[in-house]
Amino acid sequence: MSEFNWETICSVSDISKNTGVCALHNGDQVAIFRVGPDEQLFALQNYDPFGQANVLSRGIVGDVDGLLTISSPLYKQHFSLESGKCLEDESVILQTYMVRQQDGLVQLKV
Template sequence: MSLSTLAASTAAHGSSPHCVRLCTRADLVAHSGVVAWHAGHQIAIFYLPGRPDAADDRSRQPEDAADRSRQPEDAAGDCLYAVDNRDPFSGANVIGRGIIGELQGERVVASPLYKQHFRLRDGVCLEDPEQRLQTWPVALRGDDVVLLEADTRS
């Protein structure tokens, strides 16, 4: 699996003040992870091009309908996920080097060190639900991968 450390986040030209550019589509590696730096965090970005994420669709319950707006899929079926790069079990920044797969009907990334599986949609560890990775909402905007930040204005 490839790992690309990308330049610090900068605001994308012409985008909403609440979208922060993390990298470009060209920086992404299909079915793999890259790592970007934003606000003191290493963020592992996983890119699954050209198909809906069926694992997440099957696992959703009706009460998850409000969360459906956070589904990381665009019109072309490309899926993006962004999670903390720091493995909570080892303390190492390695999640971006993890292997993407499906386990228990969930799209996951397996930590390359101790092999725990973290759900990409919410960061929860399947083996130890008390442990989780922080997640960020991300999207493709043209050729840019952007972090969707909440509006903090009053």
């Protein structure tokens, strides 16, 4: 099994609990979220395909029927933090990224 290369984005402490930040990764804007009592990390594209703007990192973290979601700050569509799938239109799926916490740092797979 090969080891992945990881890019350090920020410290975990730079992301307030149940919020997101935006980072530039391989030329793309990525929204990174720190969620829940276990402070799980999620990363997905920051671009909202409905509002056509890079705003998802400023969305509202929530829970829809037990599924962790991010709600777009523009038109309020809900996206699964785990899969990127839009709950209102399942044909729309955001790109997700492998993210981890390593020694207090947030890292994305290169």
